Amino acid sequence: MNSNEINKFIEENTEKIYDEMVKIRRKIHMNPELGDEEFETSKTIKEFLNNNGIEYEEIINTGIVATIYNREGKTAATRADIDALPIFEENEVEYKSKTAGKMHACGHDAHMTIQMGVAKILADNKDKWHGTVRFFFQPAEETDGGADRMIKAGALKFKGDTDKKIDAFFALHMAPEIDLGKIGVRYGKAHATSAMFKLTVNGISSHAALPHKGVDAILIGAKVVEFLQSIVSRRIDPREEAVITVGSFKGGEAENVVCDKVEMRGTIRTMSQETRSFIIETMKRDLPKFVEGLGGSIDVNIREGYAPVINNEEITKILEENVVDLYGKESLEIINEARMDVEDVSYFLNEIKGTFFRLGTKNEEKGLIYGLHHPKFNIDERSLKIGMGIQLKNILEFLK
Structure with a gap:
């Protein structure tokens, strides 16, 4: 597919599964689990992968490494953290947390959902692309660094092919400080x-x-x-x-x-x-x-604690070009300052050329203005479609 065909493919396929993915996100949101306790969350992910014929391995108890092999070519990867926070949710929504004192207040429910949607679309359309895509479902981002433990346990390795490496890595985070429809891109140092x-x-x-x-x-x-x-x-x-x-x-x-x-x-x-x-x-x-x-x-x-997040310039440039080509210049927000909070996605970026970007969720009209880790944090669910879209764009453009 050329770039225009990729864009059309993304629009059609993300729209097709949008309602299904919203339901999955809400199910996960209602059943939050803390770091290294994500057993039901992991079960939900594995059931989804099984239903869509996607190969996976379990790692460090609740972690999952899923892989789609599709002929010869380059290898790309994405990551979603899966743990929740010890927070009492104050949102009055039908999908409010069922567990008092636990909440998906950092958007990890959305990260998982986006990644599952991307995997489903790629698995259903193997005739449209070639190469390998790996999906990391990572526990314990909020606690003791699940990323580092996953890597040490062999998450980057490929069975039967010791020479195979991941060529590019793309990871996102929900961003309540950025308007819905915009994607925040940062070059170089991103997190402390x-x-x-x-x-x-x-x-x-x-x-x-x-x-x-x-x-x-x-x-x-x-x-x-x-x-x-x-x-x-x-x-x-x-x-x-x-x-x-x-x-x-x-x-x-x-x-x-x-x-x-x-x-x-x-x-x-x-x-x-x-x-x-x-x-x-x-x-x-x-x-x-x-x-x-x-x-x-x-x-x-x-x-x-965690290592700093440093985005690779080459991969970040690819991301920037993809945002503009898929959603237009008005959707691009260049982030000029690094953040002093930390993120263990840094351990993946230490091993693979990649970039970590921010997906806008803010919508003042709907009252979606609260920051990460706030008991009233929530997302505009249309960001799920945008997130699936840009990750598909990143993968398909890189692999073609």
Whole structure:
């Protein structure tokens, strides 16, 4: 098919299955499951794949790797995360979450649905294309990095062909900050890398009327917070994006006692792993000396998080051209700033040339304005058709 034929094919086939995919999305939305607990979700996906004759393998308990082999050619891949969040849904819709305290508030129900729709259309029309397409249904994006575990378990490998590689990777995320009908494209650095820390400041308890007899852990803790901010403002090049946030500060039990222990928890976000490493090394090396000078001691525990999301320029250019050709220039939104939130799709992008883009869902007239992880987050379901369309366009144009 040439590009015009691909566009016509996409319009006809996404329209044909749209109602079916809306029903599937609503079923998944009503039955959310948290990371590594997505057993019913995984069952729903596998039933769909079986019904459409699509080959798949199970991986890391609830993960699925589906593959359509269709003659010789290049190999493309897409990914959808499948877990929900521990949030009480506040939407009053007929497909509201049936499980109190669990909700698809990050659009993963839509990601799955789009990917299933793309797989169905490709499986039903093998005479229209050639090559291989792999679909990753990934658990635990919101918790402990299902992408990394899938890859380590062999998700990128092909049975019977150790030389076969994925040539291009396309992944999307629902974007409530972008209007319905628009697709956000970002070149280069797209999402931050992260680390989480727990700091325990140890002082000496005393009566509040005799503070000189003790070592005030709360006062030291306050100075530690200031110290952390000085790392960003005075020890890192201001052209480098970096954030250190203390999100939890706990200490003390009584108003008349000098506190002897404070526990702080927080996060580090940077756009490069080098900057993240510098911050971690600085905290581990300098915080103990700083706190010792104030008469206390500190335990520093830091756990590294996801790698940064960096989009490949070549594949991102293909995406940009596909958006314009399929939906018009008015549908393209170039994103000029990286986001400081994190995404474990980065592990796929570390291994495969690919791009991670944003699919607009915002519709003010329908009240669809709430952000990701909000108890009233919801999507305009017409975005499902747009998402299926652009992913089909990406795959078919790349493989032809």
